[in-house]
Amino acid sequence: MDIPESGGIAVAARPERERPAVPPAAAPYDDGIVRLFFAATVLWALVGLLVGVIIALQLAWWPANLNSPYTTFGRLRPLHTNAVIFAFTGNIIFTGIYYSMQRLLKTRMFSDVLSRIHFWGWQAVIVGAAVTLPLGLTQSKEYAELIWPLDLLITAVWVIFAVNFFGTIARRKVGHIYVAIWFYISFVITIAVLHIVNSLALPATLARSYPVFAGMTDGLVQWWYGHNAVGFFLTTPLLGLMYYFLPRAAERPVYSYRLSIIHFWALVFLYIWAGPHHLLYSALPDWAQTLGMVFSVMLLAPSWGGMLNGLLTLRGAWDRVRTDPILKFMVVAVSFYGMSTFEGPMMSIRAVNGLAHFTNWVVGHVHSGALGWVGMISFGTLYWLAPRLWDRPLAKPGWATTHFWLATAGIVLYTVSMWAAGLMEGLMWRAVDDAGQLKYPNFTEIVMQLEPFYWLRVLGGAMYLVGAIMMTVNFVLTVRAARRERVAVAAAAA
């Protein structure tokens, strides 16, 4: 079956306007930039996951804090979250965007120079984060911890990326803009808005600043940002990747164009409202809490619209899921997307949130999304891209399947242990005896009960990390084989 570059949605030539002819480049598309972002993705995935396993260990066994100010849980947790969100996920998003948008729009990127500035600028932000966070330089807002000079650098890099991105769209050679690009557009715009508003602060020193918002207003702005970092950094751009790479991998057109329109607009409209579900039962005004809860529950519909469109794209190709590790990764990713977008709205219901909030349940929920959805769709994309970017089959195809099972088992161990731990601590915190007194007045007693679950989580996380290491070795072998082949060909020609 012949699949067009658009991933199956027919591409019509633009009728209304003539496009200016583009001077021919050496290659029609810039894949060098894709290879750069690909390599950065793999590198930062290892770093982010490794730090995750270390801080998981610190909760199970406190001496792992290493008795140094620079390696305590309080300083390394932001390093972990920033590394997995902005370094690992950020780089896979850019890998996917630079690869797919050139092909979907049938044009090279607007500017190769801007592409490189974007790449090195983004890596500079990440290195800045890796240096400042262990030093304790932080603004304390979750996923927006970086100090104000780095915030300015992010803004500059983002503007460069946006110019390159919209410039490429402007010089496209197809009229219609494919679904994946819609999701990319919402990503570029919304992250800019969120980052700027939530980072509004007055510097006191080079490394310290205070936000212009105070108290509950600051909290509301932060969770409007925080929840939509999930929505527009960890969801919409990756849905864009799903809409391009899943149909390519499955060799099937996307199930429903109409469904993608409906769920796109509903998703981007509803997501923004959901932030206050992070502040239920807090001192935030009740009207805002209720809005957050109601919109979170509604969010289930467009989320599942995306999941269904992904899964139904596989109609007629399910037999290949049995043998193709890339499809395995993608199917499990979309399934975890569906599961965590069911769990999320449920946890936003006030009564459920009263039990779940502040507990490990939330951590389990986050990781079913991060390890299950983000991680697995990223791995699937990387495995699909590697042979195409280096023009060489994967060195160890069997390892990809082993990676898949390690990662899946790791996620299950992780989420199940955190659910159990979360329910247990939530119930113990609130347990009251017949005399109306707390059953477990000593908080540490409850903490001590969680140790076995923390160890299970370390094990699950370590399995996930080992899988990622196998993937890295696989890619290194593939690239080296490709290089050897090139040398051999050159020698034969000479």
Next chain:
Amino acid sequence: MSNDEKQHREHWHRRLLEGRAALFTVLTTVVISIGGIAEIVPMFSVRAGPQPLEGVTPYTPLEVAGRDIYIREGCYLCHSQMVRPMRAELLRYGEWTRAGELVYDRPFLLGSRRIGPDLQRVGGKYPDAWHYEHMRDPRSTSPGSIMPPYAFLLEWRIDPEDVAASVRALNRLGVPYEDTSLEAIRSSIDAQAATIVRNLAGANIETEPDREIVALIAYLQRLGRDGRAALEGTAEQDRRALEAQDAISAADSPARSQDVVAARTGERAEEES
């Protein structure tokens, strides 16, 4: 062109929207802006937004220094500062947190996880020496704790000029400080630190007034105190009201803040009649 393509092209939105990048982008921007504007803007209005609670005053310079240390060490990643209006939390921590108590909190530090207990009402709960020992070796005061030791806070020093920079920035943002001169800030720090050093000396702990641990203790001992003074005794009332409500609903369900208010109003009406 296949039938499939023809069918797609006939849809109006395909021509008007999905073919026009600029319009599509503008529309996306509008759609993602509505929710944020609707929720955030009213927070600045007098009717819908939080109002300061009576008696709540800004953090002193030493407490600002302590709060900066609390932020630097990521304490908020394991300790929340938000007591919820639920029966068990009123029992465990005291009065539930009001928005009016947090008006000088920049940044807010509600937290999102309770790996350790909530700290919003920790001020005055333990003597200064307890905090000193707890930071030096958490397991000496809380056997079984998984908190890392923070013994380096006993050695590291605060710099009054650095504290002054923070106080001045907060002042420019509208936090009322009468005198932000270095001398005034220095003398405020010295006076408050001297008290804590004296308290520690009373427990046979010798330390210098410029150590970070002193600033952190000042901050921790301040937490939730203004609010508690304003809300004195309401936790007990809230708890009884919630218990009465529980008896009616025969369920140990947590209550929303407005439920607490409703329950208490009912109770007051009963007392009055």
